[in-house]
Amino acid sequence: MRISEQAKQENRSRILDKAAEIFNSKGFEDSTTRDIALAAGLAAGTLFNYFPSKETLAMTMVSEALVQGREDYLRRCTGREELAEELFLFVASGLRRLRPLRPFLGPVLERSLSPFPRKNVCQEGETARQEHLAAVQSILARHGFTEAPDYVAMTMYWSLYLGILAFWSNDTSPNQEASQALIDYSIRMFVQLISGSGADKGEADAS
Amino acid sequence: MRISEQAKQENRSRILDKAAEIFNSKGFEDSTTRDIALAAGLAAGTLFNYFPSKETLAMTMVSEALVQGREDYLRRCTGREELAEELFLFVASGLRRLRPLRPFLGPVLERSLSPFPRKNVCQEGETARQEHLAAVQSILARHGFTEAPDYVAMTMYWSLYLGILAFWSNDTSPNQEASQALIDYSIRMFVQLISGSGADKGEADAS
DNA sequence: ATACAAAAGTGAGCGCGCTCACAAAATACA
DNA sequence: TGTATTTTGTGAGCGCGCTCACTTTTGTAT
Structure with a gap:
């Protein structure tokens, strides 16, 4: 649970980092959640385990x-x-x-x-x-x-x-x-x- | 051309009427353009000939x-x-x-x-x-x-x-x-x- | 009537955000 | 160690707004 907890935080902040990057380069509307998730090394649906x-x-x-x-x-x-x-x-x-x-x-x-x-x-x-x-x-x-x-x-x-x-x-x-x-x-x-x-x-x- | 022009106007206002009805009953976000088009007696795509x-x-x-x-x-x-x-x-x-x-x-x-x-x-x-x-x-x-x-x-x-x-x-x-x-x-x-x-x-x- | 061009209608299909049934991994307990 | 339980990851798939290649209808000229 400790290790997993840490991994979760890492995932979360990797999503945030990549999202900021992609949003900044393409704007909010032209960025896709799929792109962000993949950029963070996660499957498309997993992103929604972290942000609704x-x-x-x-x-x-x-x-x-x-x-x-x-x-x-x-x-x-x-x-x-x-x-x-x-x-x-x-x-x-x-x-x-x-x-x-x-x-x-x-x-x-x-x-x-x-x-x-x-x-x-x-x-x-x-x-x-x-x-x-x-x-x-x-x-x-x-x-x-x-x-x-x-x-x-x-x-x-x-x-x-x-x-x-x-x-x-x-x-x-x-x-x-x-x-x-x-x-x-x-x-x-x-x-x-x-x-x-x-x-x-x-x-x-x-x- | 006269008749068609009139038909166009009728379609347009039928779309507006049905849209108002449906928007009012289900709200803007829960209403679908498909529903509105069908209610107006048109195919889904035709609505976008009238409103972009x-x-x-x-x-x-x-x-x-x-x-x-x-x-x-x-x-x-x-x-x-x-x-x-x-x-x-x-x-x-x-x-x-x-x-x-x-x-x-x-x-x-x-x-x-x-x-x-x-x-x-x-x-x-x-x-x-x-x-x-x-x-x-x-x-x-x-x-x-x-x-x-x-x-x-x-x-x-x-x-x-x-x-x-x-x-x-x-x-x-x-x-x-x-x-x-x-x-x-x-x-x-x-x-x-x-x-x-x-x-x-x-x-x-x-x- | 007939041929033809322009206008209007159609619905399969795209890409999107998001869901969900299931798989895999982590943890708890024996 | 082996087994049960919970947590986390996965990607096919849904419904949406909207597009577009195509069909049908309308208007014009012969």
């Missing part, structure tokens, strides 16, 4: 990248940042870790993170979303927003975040400055939203 | 609904509305027409309207997005925003709009009040964004 779907396989990499991004953020965060500043740091840390996966991220994030209701949800995606939102909530809490923001605010946050991911994932501007501007505006907007409705929720009355 | 893909078939219905929604909006619009009010009317008019398609909208909108880069883009989806955004721009223009808002603003608008669609498409609250609140906040946020464009951090408040 092609989507989950890809999202596993995304998930790990986002976890590392979160760790980076915690390491880099001094605790003296403004709210917007800290949110920016958090988002940017995630993107930095996603960078190597960029060539094949589009279809994966679209399927796994989008809030549209679907038949077969990918658990990795759900988890990634929840953990991201939980992190945001904890940042808010540390900045004095003790009551959890309502569903409207968090729904809007997620929409904006997905928009950032989508834009960033094919941003060809030199240093992704275009994305930086988008992140900047999105976060500022979000901060403004929760600042304005935090006390008296719902009655903002603009007209 | 299953996605396009579904998006054709969405597209038509959105066009009708736009007409409704033009009809109902008095021209004396506030900007936010008019945007709300515009968005709500679209949703009203999409209502009958709601049971199968999720996967369709996710694939066709999402801004994530993809291999095979569905032309119907691209067009729908462009027309929607053009309508928004013209509303803005009529309210004094003569210079076209920059890509950041429009990107954020589209993110928020997609979020609204996603939330609304499985909003089970009695009269979709939950969605109404989301639309309200999203639009107000967007108006604030373009009003204060170039404005500095947060505090500005509404004037």
Whole structure:
């Protein structure tokens, strides 16, 4: 069992390695699970003993990248940042870790993170979303927003975040400055939203 | 040629009718193009003489609904509305027409309207997005925003709009009040964004 | 009518993600 | 060691969206 356990881990990481390679060279949709399995030295069906779907396989990499991004953020965060500043740091840390996966991220994030209701949800995606939102909530809490923001605010946050991911994932501007501007505006907007409705929720009355 | 032309149109609309029926009863993903073609009295392959893909078939219905929604909006619009009010009317008019398609909208909108880069883009989806955004721009223009808002603003608008669609498409609250609140906040946020464009951090408040 | 070209319909078949009945190997127990 | 049990690997095969070589129908010109 020990030896087998180790062999399993090796198989798993060999699948992940080869998958990353193939996804990066041909994109997500043009890569086949058969190719990946064979490249990892396994039969076609065996891949699904390790990952229940092609989507989950890809999202596993995304998930790990986002976890590392979160760790980076915690390491880099001094605790003296403004709210917007800290949110920016958090988002940017995630993107930095996603960078190597960029060539094949589009279809994966679209399927796994989008809030549209679907038949077969990918658990990795759900988890990634929840953990991201939980992190945001904890940042808010540390900045004095003790009551959890309502569903409207968090729904809007997620929409904006997905928009950032989508834009960033094919941003060809030199240093992704275009994305930086988008992140900047999105976060500022979000901060403004929760600042304005935090006390008296719902009655903002603009007209 | 006359008769055949008419037959073609009949086939086309029979496909659309049966597709709507089947999509509504089994959802988009569980419906097969074979079933739809047979239900329309055609061979499996013939369907693709009329629509290049299953996605396009579904998006054709969405597209038509959105066009009708736009007409409704033009009809109902008095021209004396506030900007936010008019945007709300515009968005709500679209949703009203999409209502009958709601049971199968999720996967369709996710694939066709999402801004994530993809291999095979569905032309119907691209067009729908462009027309929607053009309508928004013209509303803005009529309210004094003569210079076209920059890509950041429009990107954020589209993110928020997609979020609204996603939330609304499985909003089970009695009269979709939950969605109404989301639309309200999203639009107000967007108006604030373009009003204060170039404005500095947060505090500005509404004037 | 007849011949012919263009348009429309057909269904076998492809490659995909994924399943599943079974085979092989690893482990547990005697 | 030998046997039973569980775990892991295998690849034929399914159903899907979609293609394409072919047949049938339609329209035109003689």
